[in-house]
Amino acid sequence: MSWPVGLVELATARWDGSEPPPVAGFVTSAFSPLAAAVAEACLTSYFGPAPAESTRGERTGIVLVSTTGDLATNVAVASAVQAGKRVPPLLFYQSNHNAVAGYIAARWGLAGPVVCTMPGGDAEAEQVTTLLIEDGDADAALVIAVNTYLDGAKEGTASLIGPATWTPRQEERQQQP
């Protein structure tokens, strides 16, 4: 991806093919656990262990893009309704992409805006992230791209996009006496 002058990719992580760790409260679908897993890897590589350093975390938003959406959750809800069965209550909030964004935001202290869009793809992520930062309500954004297919295939990346002046927090910590 290419970014406007002044913005750089501060950290990135790609799903490594292993099963993403479960996330409490999220069931049935790999979509949200995969988003949480790539976010965790990306943010850890930049900030170290959660939470993010507060002054930067407060100015970091979350952008979640997807082409597939969480189709598995959608299917689970439809199946329950069609069968006249009670819909599992946990699906209530996980059916929405904002839920996992809220999980990541709370865990890492990211208090910038949350934006979820479709379809996914680099161009989509670039445009939405550029608008978010250009608008001025965030200095940086955690950009998550997740796709989960009904045949079990998955794709997931997360990148922290921010000002070139944001030096890596990990390096700063290591340089401290």
Add this chain to the structure above:
Amino acid sequence: MSSQVVVTGMGVTTAFGRGAGALLDGLAAGQSAFGQTARFDTRRCRVGVAAELPGDPKLPLELGAVVEQACAGAGLDATDRAGVNLFLALHADAGAGRDPAAGDILGGTPGEISAATGLPHPARIYTTACVAASTAIIDAATLLRSGRATRVVVAAGYLVDADSFWLFDAGRTLAADGQVRPFSAGRQGLLLGDGLAAVVLEDSEAARARGAAPLARLAGWGRAGDAYHVCQPVPDGGGLARAIERALARGGIGACDVDYLNANATGTTFADSSEAAAIRQALGEHAGLVPVSSTKSLHGHALEASALVEFVVTVLALHSGLLPVNAGFLGPDPACALDLVLDEARSRKARYALSLNAAFGGANTALLLEAA
């Protein structure tokens, strides 16, 4: 600031009917549009009430119609339409879960809207829950202010469907007493409602050049996150307060200049008190002087489309000088001490109005409108 963002056209459909006139009549009457849903079986649900259009409306057709209303109202001809950006805010299509092999969670709606209205294929679909449409408006405004576009159509639609109804019922968020009572003692939750809206946002110079009269000006906007919880707002309303403060700062006005506030309030216990705290925090000593209402108490909650329906409601309030009622009120809740518009719509000539929205994941937006 020479270039501004103006609203030059809008279209809307709610359970009150099709068109801004039907919505304005419903708001003025102050009687909610809720009734027993006839669209699907609710015998296994705790609640069976929603605000629905009669019959079996189809989302692409209804959404295409409101986009057409907005474009025609703005006076956009075929050439103008070819050059616009189209941002949509949509809920996942209910049919997608029943036909997963199609692999399209939006059910083909974006392409159908484009075909029906002569607009280019949507640039993107916002799925940011209850702030999806307001986020689309803010992105559109940012794009216009950057000079990279002169005109953006933002459209959003939700029709009450069995899947989302059953989900909200399972989450025990629907009002068991069949009424939405924002900020009221004894409030029991939200109720869903059909809602579709479209607005044409335009660079003010471009609008002036083609002789289009603004309906309102988007004077400011703000957004912020709570960093608090998967689905609950932070109790002190901190994220929403920051969004309000940013909207006022962008608009270059103070809290004392706000004449009306269309609240997000869904009738949910913790969310309404969080929003009241945010309003008090952001508006300070003026919080008790600003008339507040949540029109979800009249037309219901349209999920991804709610912010755009309420944006149109707010423009209508500025135009008509009639601030819509906060219906369903039973009595004061000390946690929600605000100047609520109670009993009936209130006549007041308003210049500036805020429209607030908040969503799962702690996402908050504030839009500041100025009368044209």
